[in-house]
Amino acid sequence: SMTLEHGAHRIGKRIDSKMSRWRNYGFGQFIHWGLYAIPGGHWNGEYYGGAAEWIRSWKGMPNEDYDNLYTEFDPVDFDPKAWAEQAKDMGARYMIITTKHHDGFCLWPSEFTDYDVTNAPYGQDIIGPLVEAYDAEGIDVYLYFSVMDWNHPGYRSKLETAEDREAYEGFKEFTRNQLLELLERYPSTKGLWFDGTWDAAWKEQAEFADNLAMEMREMIPGLIIGSRFRPDDYGNRHFDSNGDLMGDYEQGWERKLPDTYEDTKGNDWDCVMTVPENQWGYHSDWRGHVKTSYELIEMLVKSVSLDGNFVMNFGPNGQGEIRKEERQLAKEIGEWMHKNQKAIYDCGYIDWEKQDWGYYTRNRESGEVYMIVFNKPINGALRIKTPAKINLDKIFDLNGPQKTYRPEEIHRNEYFIHLDEALLETPKVIVIQYSEATNQTKGYDKAKT
Numbered sequence: 001s002m003t004l005e006h007g008a009h010r011i012g013k014r015i016d017s018k019m020s021r022w023r024n025y026g027f028g029q030f031i032h033w034g035l036y037a038i039p040g041g042h043w044n045g046e047y048y049g050g051a052a053e054w055i056r057s058w059k060g061m062p063n064e065d066y067d068n069l070y071t072e073f074d075p076v077d078f079d080p081k082a083w084a085e086q087a088k089d090m091g092a093r094y095m096i097i098t099t100k101h102h103d104g105f106c107l108w109p110s111e112f113t114d115y116d117v118t119n120a121p122y123g124q125d126i127i128g129p130l131v132e133a134y135d136a137e138g139i140d141v142y143l144y145f146s147v148m149d150w151n152h153p154g155y156r157s158k159l160e161t162a163e164d165r166e167a168y169e170g171f172k173e174f175t176r177n178q179l180l181e182l183l184e185r186y187p188s189t190k191g192l193w194f195d196g197t198w199d200a201a202w203k204e205q206a207e208f209a210d211n212l213a214m215e216m217r218e219m220i221p222g223l224i225i226g227s228r229f230r231p232d233d234y235g236n237r238h239f240d241s242n243g244d245l246m247g248d249y250e251q252g253w254e255r256k257l258p259d260t261y262e263d264t265k266g267n268d269w270d271c272v273m274t275v276p277e278n279q280w281g282y283h284s285d286w287r288g289h290v291k292t293s294y295e296l297i298e299m300l301v302k303s304v305s306l307d308g309n310f311v312m313n314f315g316p317n318g319q320g321e322i323r324k325e326e327r328q329l330a331k332e333i334g335e336w337m338h339k340n341q342k343a344i345y346d347c348g349y350i351d352w353e354k355q356d357w358g359y360y361t362r363n364r365e366s367g368e369v370y371m372i373v374f375n376k377p378i379n380g381a382l383r384i385k386t387p388a389k390i391n392l393d394k395i396f397d398l399n400g401p402q403k404t405y406r407p408e409e410i411h412r413n414e415y416f417i418h419l420d421e422a423l424l425e426t427p428k429v430i431v432i433q434y435s436e437a438t439n440q441t442k443g444y445d446k447a448k449t
């Protein structure tokens, strides 16, 4: 392997208590809110088909018209307490809020730019009340920050001329100032979710980013920063030139999920997910497939079954309201979570062979295993294959523990449990309490092949 000055500084997972808390969340809420919520994917009556938060880059939108949207930002219906209560009812255990997206508009009063909420009609800090409201609900807050900043004169996507480099030094100082300012103003934040770090200019900043990450971690010990922040000595991101993860968890799973545990490389990871195919900011005209609560619950369960966190996105509108489709999804997911959160919170992967009926999760403290059943087989028989020397001691419905199951042993370490209910109305959770067996009892005829 190569000697890297600014590659991964730790091999393997963080094992401190703050990272264990992060690992055990299971379910989070992303909130994308900013000036892009005002046009909501339209301009001069024209529909924009791209991601609403990228409308500034659309040919149909003159940059200065977009940049002047701050003069219209006055979300009179913004109610951080209502947002936090809704997130609590939904079962989210952490929340990630866009402090500044690619357009550079800051939702907090920044000392280092005039392009912030204090110069908009709204005139007040948005981030502070949100942090306060979510902290009050016991939901941990993380700050999304885009390094790419289309508003700042010193921003460059690549460094070609001496002038570029000169300007970019100022941009780097500005970036550092804003990040330290955010941690100063909101010290209860548990971590940063970086974005907009794919530019060639930023990929040359291995030393700067490494030092800045260390400085932020000194300011807030235990701060959690994922793999989207630093480039290594050779400009590689997420994984350094030796293939080692940089940062505390892998942030590559955006709008997609790993399929197997091997895909996760055994790292901590999050999957951030939009409700439509690709809309983070508010778009008033969602087209194409809009995910149902069952699809989102299955993604959540699949994420936890593979040792990850699932972060569902919300895009409040220009008035500060959460749209009805998202409110309805939050309600439906919350109903399921109220009854089944034990299979999600503090749970992760167990190496039992994945079966077609759904997913296993395992509580990292108690060792209790949960079968989350999405697909009931025609014959109602749920196959369980366990590693050798495992005894299935007790099997029962999470939401009806008096309903127990006697596993029918069909082969060595292979069982059926028989569901007797006709149809599954919602994903069903069955609890398995198991123990390591001392000796292997029954003999089975080994197949002669």
Ligand SMILES: COc1ccc([C@H]2[C@H](O)[C@H](O)[C@H](C)N2C)cc1
Binding pocket: 032, 051, 053, 054, 195, 254, 272, 280
């Ligand atoms: C170029 O492809 C991109 C670039 C940035 C994104 C941004 C989205 O605007 C949103 O903030 C998401 C979390 N992020 C990756 C998405 C796709």
